[in-house]
Amino acid sequence: MFAIGRVFGLALLAFSLAMPLSAQETRIGEKGFESPPATLEQIDWLEGQWIGDGIGGAPAMESWLKPMGGTMVGTFVQEAADGSIQFSEILYLMEEEGSLVLRLKHFNADLTGWEEKDEMLTFRLVAIEPCAAYFNALTLRCANPERPGEGLVAAVRMRSDKPEPQELVFEFGKAAPAELEHHACGDAASTYAINKCLADIRDRAQQREQLYFETAVAGPSGLTARMTERERRMRATQAAAEQYRELACMDVYEHWKDGTIRNAMALRCEIRLIEKRTHDIWQNWLTYQDSSEPVLPEPGASK
Secondary structure (H helix, E strand, O other), rough: OOOOOHHHHHHHHHHOOEEEEEOOOEEOOOOOOOOOOHHHHHHHHHEEHHHHHHHHOOOOEEEEEOEEEEEEEEEEEEEEOOOEEEEEEEEEEEEEOOOEEEEEEEOOOOOOOOOOOOOOEEEEEEEEEOEEEEEOOEEEEEOOOOOOOOOOEEEEEEEEOOOOOOEEEEEEEOOHHHHHOOOOOOOOOOHHHHHHHHHHHHHHHHHHHHHHHHHHHOOOOOOOOOOOHHHHHHHHHHHHHHHHHHHHHHHHHHHHOOOHHHHHHHHHHHHHHHHHHHHHHHHHOOOOOOOOOOOOOOOOOOO
């Protein structure tokens, strides 16, 4: 997120992310300024994984580990429009001389560095506030100080020939906990790949749901020539289940809409509800009270 050098040209193309002086996020220390006293405890709200839209609207992800040895280690990954990695960063947020300093290095997708071997970018602390740390030309703050764990705003002052300062601003949402990653797709290499993988699982889950439902409607004697009252009730129930699923998962999408995880969360919602409905169909109409084999196997997790 702090690509001041090579990514500068890209940033100027992303005008939707460049903010003029009237709405600036970053602060610049006066020449010879002294950093205020600060510790890593004052920035513990930064810990975790954050996901949002990056340069040009492509997905970006930032992660911060718990402090170790007076340092918080972070990573930043910016995707390209095709889902590949555009560049990444390694960040060290360190306690130094009674204050905080942020240092980072950039890397291409093949791990070749932007800076020379012993060089890095350094940002000294200008001011610290509850849920906000203002480094020289770089800001990290809570999107909502009342809810520190929900959102992160990261901003960096860009080099520009324009009369007004230009900023690159990222708005991140908190990534979903690992325990919510109920299905496969963990080895997908990009947001696009994860969404495609989950969409394929959703489609297969729907096909199985349809098979189980039509088998249940047919009953033990097969389909009848005309729709019975039982079939009308079952189809009405199925339509209601599908409508509930659509509305419920739309709400999930809206809840996560500020982050690129929104599509994945909505797809997982669909998969969970489809699986639940399929199991209900199996349990209600495709099993027997005695030890007889069920009409179809018990449905497990979709893959």
